[in-house]
Amino acid sequence: MAVTIKDVAKKAGVSPSTVSRVLSDHPRISTETARKVKAVMEELGYHPNIMAKSLVSRTTNSICVLLPKPAEELFSNLFFMELIRGIVAQANRAGYDVLLSSGGSEKEELAAVSRLLNGRRVDGAILLYSRKDDPVVDFLYQHGYPFTLIGRSEEHPDILTVDTDNVQAAYDATKHLITMGHERIGFVSGPPNLVVSQDRLLGYRRAMADSELEVRPEWIVEGEFLQESGYRAMSFIMNLPNRPTALVVVDDMVSFGVLRGLHELKFKVPEDLCIVSFNNIPLSELSTPPISSIDIGIYHLGYTASQILIQSIQNEGTGARFAPARNVIPHRLIVRESSAFAVPRK
Amino acid sequence: MAVTIKDVAKKAGVSPSTVSRVLSDHPRISTETARKVKAVMEELGYHPNIMAKSLVSRTTNSICVLLPKPAEELFSNLFFMELIRGIVAQANRAGYDVLLSSGGSEKEELAAVSRLLNGRRVDGAILLYSRKDDPVVDFLYQHGYPFTLIGRSEEHPDILTVDTDNVQAAYDATKHLITMGHERIGFVSGPPNLVVSQDRLLGYRRAMADSELEVRPEWIVEGEFLQESGYRAMSFIMNLPNRPTALVVVDDMVSFGVLRGLHELKFKVPEDLCIVSFNNIPLSELSTPPISSIDIGIYHLGYTASQILIQSIQNEGTGARFAPARNVIPHRLIVRESSAFAVPRK
DNA sequence: CTGAAAGCGCTTACAG
């Protein structure tokens, strides 16, 4: 049987209320009493029961993170791990625990969220993905539970989100290639129904248009956030009659596939084809050649998501809102060897 | 204010006890009553308060996973993510929630564990690393809390662990190279104080000894579980007068460094040097060339760790023990291009 | 098969 507040109270010759007050550093407690009670707690090895505290305080000091279903694991595990590291680091710093949840099916996912939030096991949630018409988002939104979306929601512009300005990021990536003298630039995209694919494609188009460069439909290939996509895209793109001299690739993992495909086809990077991609996962500087990539600050995204979620939990009821609904984490282009080839001027 | 058991009881015209019994599928409840109560629960949108339940049942249906400190993040994030995926999948299936915790310093780590276990917030813990003289292990062990170690403990042979037979795995890897005709085989190791480095080195030595092959000290290089280590090792090893024709490398990430180093030095894999490494992370089949690797079933390791932990939690008190203390997950060699070069017979 | 009562370990107005 664990030591309770009563045991401490009895041994210290005070009431349970007093022990509780010492525990929460209540101001109106004499230094003497506090000292004595603390000594007894130490002596008895007292540890407050978190569940009991939660029950009465109606707050859990926990948040949950919802992993996407395996089927939708479009990004690399590296991406999620980095996100989670950021979330856990910030949450722990703020005194919050992080609960991980991953539903098998969409139904299970919703059931899990309902159990955790309705069951008052966590104070809020972070969603690591943004789908269209997500029932989980609807659930959280309708019940008024605090939550943060890593990504962007088109349906609910007022919910808390942390995101990259993907349009601008793609614009920057494309502009970099244009500055290097490239005029025929292709785009290897992800699943067309994902907001991130759309945004990055749009940024690419804008940069091309701003420089009055042609975008041919066959230069744009859609696929998954998987190496295979990049791999497969190469045999198509490199066989085009007037093929691009550079590519903007939607994700580093896809770029790995691109590199492998080019290697097999005996093309050289960056001489035959320049590449810039997104996310700057740790491996992108280790490939042969190292890949130029837009660093979107994954850890920072997670860290911020946790921060604004906890803020909104703690300000619940007060109505105060410190973070804007949409939080954009700055990105920056890291230039490496894969784009280090200037096209000779004609 | 959320709907409680009392609200349901009142509306259904029964006592709270009955509602509670319906909730836990108590056998001695009439079908009629159960039906009615369930209907009311549905109607009112009742969700049991998990904290209240935990408080009285003295069990949380949660486990925590302790991430290694950033400083000790020797393995790749990919490795941990895969482990966590396995843990979360099994735990959720068994009706358990998973709490993630990562201490900044060793002190914070211990404080977190103490808070979670002593504070009865979780029923048990999984440690993702095995250090020597780990105070966290000592703490859990002395308090008799259920926990599982992913790795091997030399100090406490009786604690629950899930592990790879690393000696055998390294033996197999080395034997594979020997079978291909290699006689001068080197070993790129990890930090010498880690059990996994020691075990794999031992397996290598045994395989070499069994085949009566010489092991020269300069063929063995120690480092970190980082790409840099492999990278740096190459300029040393490839400049040896009588250099190896094959290498056993302690980890796939290190192999990536090895490949990069060899590429820069203009050596070809597998023609100039064959490579076999460990862990078979998803990327090892995507490098140029794809790396032969010992698949240690990372997801499976996590899955099993969760399984035996939850088993031991549920059998606590009964004294029953279904899993042996040490659980070994089988490994297997995946041969790829990096070792697909047979040394010509002399 | 069902209910009244006690209790899990804590907090917090209300008094004093």
Add this chain to the structure above:
DNA sequence: CTGAAAGCGCTTACAG
């Protein structure tokens, strides 16, 4: 500054 009491939402012997 401190204590007695009520209560957070649930479970579970004990009766009947």
